[in-house]
Amino acid sequence: MISIAAEVGQRSKEPAVSEIDGFRGRLISAIHADYDIARAVWNGAIDRRPYLIAQCIGAADVVAAVRFARDHGLEIAIRGGGHNVAGTAVCNDGIVIDLSAMRGVRVDPDHRRAWVQGGALWGDVDHETQAHGLATTGGIVSHTGVAGLTLGGGVGWLMRKHGLTVDNLISVDVVTADGELLRVSEDEHPDLFWALRGGGGNFGVATAFEFRLHSVGPTVLAGPILWDATEAGEVLRFYRDFIRDAPDELGTVVRFGAAPPLPAIPEDMHWHPVLMVGSCYAGPIEDGEQALRPLRAFRTPILDLVGPMPYAGFQSALDSTVVHGWNYYWKSTHLPELRDDLIDVIAGHAFSCSSPRSYAAMFHLKGAVSRAAEDETAFGNRQASHALTIDAVWRPGENFGDRDIAWTRAFFAALGPFREGVYVNFLGGDEDPGRVREAYGDSIYDRLMNVKTRYDPDNAFHHNQNIRPRINDCAGASDRAVTLDGATPALERGCAVWRDRM
Template sequence: MTTPTTAEVGRGSREPPVVEIDGFRGWLISADHADYDLARAIWNGAIDRRPRLIARCIGTADVVAAVRFARDHDLEIAIRGGGHNVAGTAVCDDGIVIDLSAMRAVRVDPADRRAWVQGGALWGDVDHETQLHGLATTGGIVSHTGVAGLTLGGGIGWLMRKYGLTVDNLLAAEVVTADGELLRASEDEHPDLFWALRGGGGNFGVVTSFEFRLHSVGPAVLAGPILWDAADAGEVLRFYRDFVRDAPDELGTVVRFGAAPPLPGIPEDLHWRPVVMVGTCYAGPIEDGERVLRPLRASRTPLLDLVGPTPYVGWQSSLDSAVVHGWNYYWKATHLPELRDDLIDVIAEHAFSCSSPRSYVAMFHLKGAVSRAAEGGTAFGNRQASHAITLDAVWLPGENFGDQDTAWTRGFFAALGRFREGVYVNFLGGDEDPDRVREAYGDAVYDRLAGVKAKYDPDNVFHHNQNIGPREMKARTVAT
């Protein structure tokens, strides 16, 4: 199953809506619309919700109209950007989904190294336009990740150790508030709101456009995966720990544990074989990257080494077919410290105990520019963690792996308990304890966010998210 494009939903089969929204020019899709089931489907196929109305916006004025309509009619509001939303909060039952997925425009000023991006864009849209000028900013590692969701939660990606998180490159945002007002947030305009948007998620309004700082990247970078047999996981991780400790900021790495997916370049005899895969991307001169990566590439005789010069925009989309729209996903996640031997033993023991060949573990190396930014300078928390790890149960619709691998994920997460150091809010699932949202920020940042929430959304209108309630209000999340 794939998620339909904007052109496939609404256009060509538009039917008269059950309701009208004053000033709304996009598509209104209700349960009797031919495209309703396509329009309510999101990336995570395990989510099955039935909103009363989907308001697919084509501009900021539509967003304003939809928010005001929802408030006037006391409707639950869910906000959908363009991307993944593993927790499923982008769609609600019996409310209105304000859908920005048709708003995907990107404009680049190469001289000033800035980009303006609409709230429904995907990172593939941004990379496509910015790489025309040899520019980029930190984005997701999958091209169909949504710009809005990734940015508002913080934004980790291949470039973060060199150029910071996505929020560290956000210069301004246009936001529709719970009152249906349009504000511009920046260091100079509504700075409290701007601070909160940089990591606080979708709690404070609907962001209809972002302004980003860009950097010289590519068009070619040294990038690619290195694969080792799963039996070597412990020794590979010990070498990796020592290797990344002194790695330059230009080197981004992600370690993946699981069956080798049938991606281009991976020989057929390795497909579905349990492997440790280290993805690499060097955001600097290719000859420097060759020197930096040489020790890792020579370690323990890899099964496969695909590192080489490659277009940055191609590397950004290289994992797309391994995380397909419509598959079922269940995640647990945490931040981790440096990889001590006892932590490595826990990871090696649990990482390959899943049942579904599509389930996997992903571990992102942080530090670099991420940890040098001031703690509390943005709402992103836990900047001193060394790694972020996700434990991802994945199974196809109709398969029977769901219960087994959900249990595997929970058991693995429990085994990591004594090593946990907070969590990345974008990696939280839909059935989390509300205290985990506080864990994503720490007490000081969370309490400050609750104060901003009380100012801009005192009624907690925007609560279909990893929720931060207004000050004095207990946080709540929406269960899957």
Template sequence: MDIDKFQGQLITADHPEYDTARAVWNGAIDRHPQLIARCSGTADVTAAVRFARSHDLEIAIRGGGHNVAGTAVCDDGIVIDLSAMQAVRVDPGRCTARVQGGALWGDVDHAAQAHGLATTGGIVSHTGVAGLTLGGGLGWLMRKHGLTVDNLLAADVVTADGELLRASDDRHPDLFWALRGGGGNFGVVTSFEFQLHPVGPDALAGAILWDAGDTRKVLRFYRDFVRGAPDELGTVVRFGTAPPLPIIPEELHWRPVILVGACCAGPIGDAEEVLRPLRAFGRPLLDLIAPTPYVNHQSAFDSTVLHGWKYYWKSTYLPELRDDLIDVIAAHAFACSSPRSYAVMFHLGGAVSRVPEGDTAVGNRQASHAITLDGVWRAGEDYADRDIAWSRGFFAALESYREGVYVNFLGADERPDRIRDAYGTAVYDRLVEVKTQYDPDNVFHHNQNIRPRSERTAARSRPGPHAPGAGTAGTTRPESQTNSGAMR
């Protein structure tokens, strides 16, 4: 790399910020790159890709660094870090936003809501825009406005050859198709252009809590309630303890509860009628639903999934909640040991299911729900073995109900066939063709990897550090040492 022309920050192991810069959201990931190239713009990204290729360095791409598998950081190679590229530019006349690849969803919501606009984003505001978008993008607005990728208009991409391309429906449409769900397999996206929609500024939103002992009754009611719900209503069910948030009375802190979070993206009066049956069901411990600024609701769960905690996930799509499936969920959801562990279930359908399979690279659009089983503990706590076992056991109990998986919820120790499960055969095979065209050497393989038909560089055939055998801590080193002096 021509250091004189690189305008960003170069961070090596002797830099005082090295340990902070290599840390990602999941504290169970502990990897040591040779170099972190914190880019200031697209020209820096291009330079970093070309430098890594010329020195045969492993490449990891960091946007928000939020993915549970920890693919944003690698051992011994280079991390191309976009975290300094967070600009968001909204065009209220066209209802669009241009968003740099290192931005977080909180950045987008803040800029768009200044004009009463939004697009489907994650339910945690410190989630990165790039990772969530490239994997599909679940969020409160998805039943009304589709997944995040359904609102993607164009993307600027630095390819494996260090070339900058603009991908859209009419420019490199094959690449644009693959970016909408295929993850980070095809290049470094330095900028996204999104369609925005009128939302808020207030929405009827919040959560209702019932005692964990009511789980079966609540889920049976919830199944019937969401079956007829309008597209404006987004809901998420959380199984775990009530977090110690200021808005929750102290006597409920750490009590096992089933929580239904809701956000209705329509007029407040209409939303009150939609949510009335849910709010009236059973004997809730707490009802927090109220007219709420949309940006506040988007960040309401942020403090329950903090940076640096250790996470282990298993996940699957599920069909509609039959009684026997409800019994399985109720029997396992509260059997974890750590008070921070939880399971979360997203209701899909609506606009998500109306996009034909294959129109984007997102698979399994006809699933009713996505559930993720999340073991969580802090450094120094001894819950790891028990809650990893809980997550795996819960996942095994769901085997006869599983319908593929959302690629962004795949963890650090998944079998390669689970990546195919995320797409289905037809979509996966088409992704392989696009990968073979744009990245035949599999340069970008620190991800949920789509392998090209044949890899011309033997070193690139190694599995990424998230592959089976690498462990949840992600400490396995590549088989051969790269050139440690290449950046000096």
């Protein structure tokens, strides 16, 4: 039994409560010296002040925290890695159920399985699985949280060969809105298991995941190829034709922006505008050399860093370009195959940002992503060719924010004729709620509403890209603009307050 600081009870709109039964972790409130550290998330533009942060050390703590929040009517935010750009991991005037101390990873190499706690980062997973030459699809930045990426679908270097992260999910331990701990899989609570594979944090607090692993590395052929930004249009046209017939083993991400000051990039090229194609070949290195040869030979790149390297090292190569505490603002969309007019729009807008840290990134999908049945999981828009995210990035104290937020919005608007849905994990904090439906499509979204109504009819888990239960789906609710509060003024401008539970 853990006591809560009296100050928390005094500030709460609910009756003062002095303890959480069955909680063994740490409770942090504004009276604690490390409160500001504990409430900070990856996106430094998010500034929210919860009444209480419940740092859990096990699933039983999560059960206790959910029941406490339910009994006292507290707003709930769920923190795994805290990496969501909208800052969904922290709320104002409520409780943060913080799993960041739950980072355990266990690997069974014989059966190619991994069990991962809900607060783990992908770097934790790669570190343990790569000791056995195994991996599963897990993003492109190692400090991304496993839980958030998985529950939203999970893109990454390996997805064209091995599917999305959710395509490799075997089971989930989840605490539901009534405080019940369930093991869900295709055989146990299959409706909830389906919803958790793409439906985000709408259905409960995931405390552990079981993943299917694949033979990858530990050495892979990977790295970026760079061309001058002035050649972006021609490179994209070649890339379109090249990637159409590329083997599934080849994962690529195109990055538009200034060359970051990475150790492998010569200093005289730092901050030079470039189109960079990052690649990772999930197969024999000699096959990867052959597959990439045409791309590496096109128009004589200004820098080619492709070579054999540790997979885990490549997974962390971009970590320093998306640092914790910097400010981020995103717009995103799925795109079809790159027609010439779409290429012209991308090349015409991608390099117009002001901050040298802002960029756009385009993930090539297809392969195993598109071969899965559309209703096999709750991940929508599987037939899209690309996922594009437009990212304004500026450090605290820099004055690029307003200009690059405007750039992001203008670029996104110009893509209007080409947009084909959106990856839910790339949605920002000021999106119209209609975009959540857009992320799934009508059929999947309606099915998700049914599952939400069964497992969370009061919408206790709504501090997310929310799927409302049918019981609360009031007339016009789906058209109301919903945003996450507590962002900096530049992100809040014109936004409604999030706390409408419907």
